[in-house]
Every structure is written in structure tokens, then in C-alpha cells.
Amino acid sequence: MYPFLLVIHxxxxxAFIGTLFFEVVIWHRARQQLADTAQVTADQAIAVCSRKVLHGVVVLLYGAGISLAWRYREVLSHPLDSRFGTLLSLKILLALSIIGHYLLLAYWLKSARLTTLRASWIRRSxxxxxxxIVILAKAMFYWG
Known part of the structure; x- marks a missing residue:
């Protein structure tokens, strides 16, 4: 089961990083070549599609991640005792921070406080x- 979860994760x-990379790097520059009305229309269309796709991706990403971390629960109970445990703990903290970002985004959307600048900042962050997280994952297996 572990190899299957690892591949899913x-x-x-x-998929998650690719979507964000597209939105932050490619789309951010491409949209500047469009008229304002076209930018708004395209932004909305991409946001709707992105949310639909990312919801499933995030469920798979976090679900597989939690399942994988369960195998290392003993290491995680003493994260500072090994480099692997420390790196994995940092990875988990960053993943939790991303959840915090999405909660903040949901709050801004619900309260109509999401500005273009805030949306850009949150995507970049x-x-x-x-x-x-990817760098830490690689480091876990080279230095852990």
C-alpha cells in the first residue's frame, strides 16, 4: 500500500504545484496582454476550473500525505531526534500552513475582501x- 500512496502523493x-506555477508565472504574464474585460472573464473562468480541479487534487495530496506520515508516527513523536524526523515535521508544518492560507482565502472570499493583490500574494506564498516542501522531501531521503 505504501508505494501506491507514495505515487498518489x-x-x-x-498537479498542485503545476497548477500554481501556471497561475503565478504563466497566466500572470499572459493576462497582461489582454483587455481588462477579457482579463476579468478569463480570471474568473480559470479560477472556477482551478478550484474544481484543485479540490480533488488537495484531497488526494493530503489524504495520501497523512497516510504516509502515519508510518512514521514514532519518528514524529520525537522529531528532533533525527534529521529525517525534523525535515518531515517541517514539511508537515508547511503543509498545515498551506491549509491556513486556504482558510484565509475562504474568509476573504466570504467577506468580499479578496483583492487582486491579496489573491496574487496568497498564490505566490x-x-x-x-x-x-519539495526541497524538504528530497532532503529527507538524501540527508535523513
Missing amino acids: LLAAI ILAHMVV
């Missing part, structure tokens, strides 16, 4: 968190 992470 990896593929979901690729989540992407940065994900990049660090």
Missing part, C-alpha cells in the same frame, strides 16, 4: 511553501 503534488 507525488502525482497530486505535481502557497507556491513558495510547496517548493520548500
